[in-house]
Amino acid sequence: MLTANTKMRNSATRNSIYQYLCGTKEHPSAEMIFNDLKGDLPNLSLGTVYRNLKQLEEIGRVIRVTTVDNHERYDANCEDHVHLVCERCGRVIDIMDADINAAKAACNLSGGAKIKHIQIVLNGTCESCSEE
Amino acid sequence: MLTANTKMRNSATRNSIYQYLCGTKEHPSAEMIFNDLKGDLPNLSLGTVYRNLKQLEEIGRVIRVTTVDNHERYDANCEDHVHLVCERCGRVIDIMDADINAAKAACNLSGGAKIKHIQIVLNGTCESCSEE
DNA sequence: GTAGATGCAAAATGTTTGCATGGGG
DNA sequence: CCCCATGCAAACATTTTGCATCTAC
Numbered sequence: 149m150l151t152a153n154t155k156m157r158n159s160a161t162r163n164s165i166y167q168y169l170c171g172t173k174e175h176p177s178a179e180m181i182f183n184d185l186k187g188d189l190p191n192l193s194l195g196t197v198y199r200n201l202k203q204l205e206e207i208g209r210v211i212r213v214t215t216v217d218n219h220e221r222y223d224a225n226c227e228d229h230v231h232l233v234c235e236r237c238g239r240v241i242d243i244m245d246a247d248i249n250a251a252k253a254a255c256n257l258s259g260g261a262k263i264k265h266i267q268i269v270l271n272g273t274c275e276s277c278s279e280e
Numbered sequence: 281m282l283t284a285n286t287k288m289r290n291s292a293t294r295n296s297i298y299q300y301l302c303g304t305k306e307h308p309s310a311e312m313i314f315n316d317l318k319g320d321l322p323n324l325s326l327g328t329v330y331r332n333l334k335q336l337e338e339i340g341r342v343i344r345v346t347t348v349d350n351h352e353r354y355d356a357n358c359e360d361h362v363h364l365v366c367e368r369c370g371r372v373i374d375i376m377d378a379d380i381n382a383a384k385a386a387c388n389l390s391g392g393a394k395i396k397h398i399q400i401v402l403n404g405t406c407e408s409c410s411e412e
Numbered sequence: 413g414t415a416g417a418t419g420c421a422a423a424a425t426g427t428t429t430g431c432a433t434g435g436g437g
Numbered sequence: 438c439c440c441c442a443t444g445c446a447a448a449c450a451t452t453t454t455g456c457a458t459c460t461a462c
Binding site for chain 4: 158194195218220
C-alpha cells in the first residue's frame with residue numbers, strides 16, 4: 149500500500165502516476181508523465197503531477213535521477229544504480245550491471261561523513277547514438 | 281589565456297568570474313558568484329554572470345557540478361572527481377581521494393556507449409554535520 | 413464531517429534574452 | 438570601426454502555491 153504509515157489518502161491519480169513510473173524505463177519528466185497519463189485521466193493537471201511526485205519522493209517511492217535540459221527526471225527504481233545520459237538523444241538509461249558497491253568503495257570515504265545515496269551519472273552517447 | 285582559439289574577447293569581468301571560481305572550493309551558484317563579486321565590480325549584473333558561466337562551460341573551463349535546491353553549482357576543477365552534497369548545510373564538498381578510475385571500472389560499461397564524463401555525487405551529511 | 417486531493421490559474425523562482433551602450437582588438 | 442561584452446529589464450520555462458471544490462475515510 150502506497151499510503152502506509154502516512155497521512156496520505158488513497159488516490160487513483162497518485163496510484164496511476166506511481167504505476168506509470170514503475171512500468172517505464174524512460175525516467176520521464178513531470179511533463180512527460182502528464183502527457184502520457186492525460187489519455188486515461190483527461191482532467192489531470194500538471195500541478196497535481198508535481199504534487200504527487202513530491203509526495204512519492206518524500207515517502208521514498210520515487211527518486212529524482214538527474215536534470216536533463218532543465219527538466220527533472222524521475223524514477224521508481226530507488227535502488228542506487230548508474231545512469232547514462234545520452235547527450236545526443238537525451239535518453240536516460242539504466243546501467244544495471246554496474247557494481248555499485250565497488251563504486252562506493254572507490255569513493256574511499258575516510259572521515260565521519262555519512263552517505264545515504266550515491267548518484268552516478270555517465271555523460272556521453274548511448275549505444276545506438278554512438279553507432280552513427 | 282582564457283580566450284585562446286575562440287572568438288571571445290578578453291574581458292575583465294569574465295576573468296574575475298573565472299579567477300573567483302578557481303580560488304574557491306565552495307562550488308558556488310551563479311547568485312553566490314554575483315554577490316561575492318559585487319564588491320569589486322559594483323556594476324556587475326546577474327545576467328552577465330550567467331552569460332560568462334555558459335561561455336566558460338562551452339570552452340571547457342568550468343563544469344556544472346550538480347543542482348542543489350534548484351540552483352546549479354559551478355566548479356573550475358574540470359577533472360572528473362567526486363562530490364559530497366550535505367543535505368544539512370547544503371555545502372558541496374570535493375572528495376579528491378576517491379579513485380575515479382576504479383569507479384569508472386565499476387560501471388562495467390560493456391556495449392558501444394561512449395562516455396565523456398562520470399559524475400559522482402554522494403548524498404548525505406558532511407563530517408561536521410554528522411558530529412552533531 | 414474533517415482533512416487530504418484535485419483542477420485551475422496565478423505566482424514564484426532560476427535562467428535566458430533583446431536592446432542600447434560601452435569597450436577590446 | 439567592427440563586433441563582442443555588458444547592464445538593465447523584460448521574457449521564459451519549470452515548478453510551486455492559493456483557493457474553491459471534490460472525495461476518501
